[in-house]
Amino acid sequence: MAHPFDQAGRLWRARVDRAGEYDAVGESNEYSPDPWSSFICRSDYDRARRLRDDLVAGYRGRALEDVFCGREVACPSGTCYVLESRSAMDLDDRSPDRAAAAILGDLTLVHGIGEATERRLKGRGYRTVADLARHPRYRREAARLLDSVAKGNTCDLLEWIGRRHRRSDPLLLEASRFHAPEDFVFLDIETLGLFSRPIILIGLARVGDGSITTRQYLLRSVVEEEAALTAVLPDLEADGTALVTFNGRAFDLPYIRERLAYYGIPADLGMPHFDVLHFARRRWRDSFASCRLGALETGVLGVGRESDVPGRMVPEFYDAYQRTGNPGPLVPVVEHNRQDLVSLARLFALLRGDGDGGA
Secondary structure, three states: OOOOEOHHHOOOOOOOOOOOOOOEOOHHHOOOOOHHHHHOEHHHHHHHHHHHHHHHHHOOOOOHHHHEOEEEEEEOOEEEEEEEEEEEOOOOOOOHHHHHHHHHOOHHHOOOOOHHHHHHHHHOOOOOOOHHHHOOOOHHHHHHHHHHHHHOOHHHHHHHHHHHOOOOOHHHHHHHHHOOHHHEEEEEEEEOOOOOOOEEEEEEEEEEOOEEEEEEEEOOOHHHHHHHHHHHHHHHHOOOOEEEEOOOOOOHHHHHHHHHHHHOOOOOOOOOEEEHHHHHHHHHOOOOOOOOHHHHHHHOOOOOOOOOOOHHHHHHHHHHHHHHOOOOOHHHHHHHHHHHHHHHHHHHHHHHOOOOOOO
8 A cells, every 4th residue: 555545535636826935934934833933934834724724614514524534543642543544665684794794894983993003903914804903902892892893883984983983974874784674663743842841642654575664643532642652652662673764863863752751651762873964965965955855855765755744844834633523734743744754764775885875
C-alpha cells in the first residue's frame, strides 16, 4: 500500500494559489503556539489557511477511522491509532569489514596524533591503528579502539570519532555499516510547539526486503500521547537498533525524552544515533541556500510535494481537527510526516553511497 488513506478518501488536493506577497505574519494574525510561527511567509500562510478550509469542507461528516486505514493499538497506558504504509526502497547490506578498514585507517583517532604526526607514522610503517598496537607510546589507546571495532560497538565508536572529528565527518557514516539495514529506525515527530507541549504524531520507518515501511502513531486526542510514547519504545530500545533522524539530536530525541519524563516512563535511549542534518550540511551547504529537509528533498531527490502543510503550521491544523472533529486537516499532516520519513531514509542512503540512494 502506498498511503495510509482508504481508496475512497484519497488525499484531498487543495487549490494552491501561487500569487501573494512574502510578508512576515505576526503573532496577532495567526494561531501562535510557538515563536517560530511568526516567520511563516504571508503567501505560505495564506495558502495553508486555504488548504485547511478546503480540507474541512471536503471531509465534513467523515470520521477519522473512515479516512485513514489504521488500527487501534492497546498498551498498559491506554490506546493509540497506528497507520502503516510501504513503498520501494533498499539499503546496502551490513559491511563490518569496510567499516573497520575505514576507521582503523585513520590514525588521528588515537589521542595525541594529528595530521602531521599521522604522516610521519605512516612513513615509518604504521599504516593502521592495528599497527600502532606495537608502538610504545600509542599502543594502549590503539588497543582500546581495536577492541571497540572488533565488537562492532557503534555507540563507543560514534563517541570516539565525535571526540576527534566533527559530527559531520564521513567516518561516522562508515560506522553505520556495522548495522544491517533492518537495524535502522528512522524517526520524525510532529508536535504542538516547543518543548513541554504534546507530541501529536510519532513516525517510525524501517527498511528491509526492498521496501521502506512507515508506522505512524497518530493521536486522535492529546490524551493518547502517553500510550503512543509507550508503544514506540520497543522499536527504539530493541537490541542492535540504530536511530536515524534529521536534526533529531537537537530536537526529536530530546523532545521524546522530555515527554517520557513528564509521564514518568523509564527509557534507555542510548542507541547509536546518526543525525543526517550534519552530514547533509557538509555535503550540500555550498550547493543550496538551505539544508532544510524540504529543500534537500527538492534539490537533491527531485521530490515535489503537492498541498503540503508547513511544519510550523501543524499545530494549527491539529487544532482545527480538535475543535471540529473533522479529520480533513490531519490528512496533510500525516502525509507530511510520512514523506519526511521516506526522504530522510533516501538522503541517508545517498550520503552513505548506497547504490542509487535507495530509490
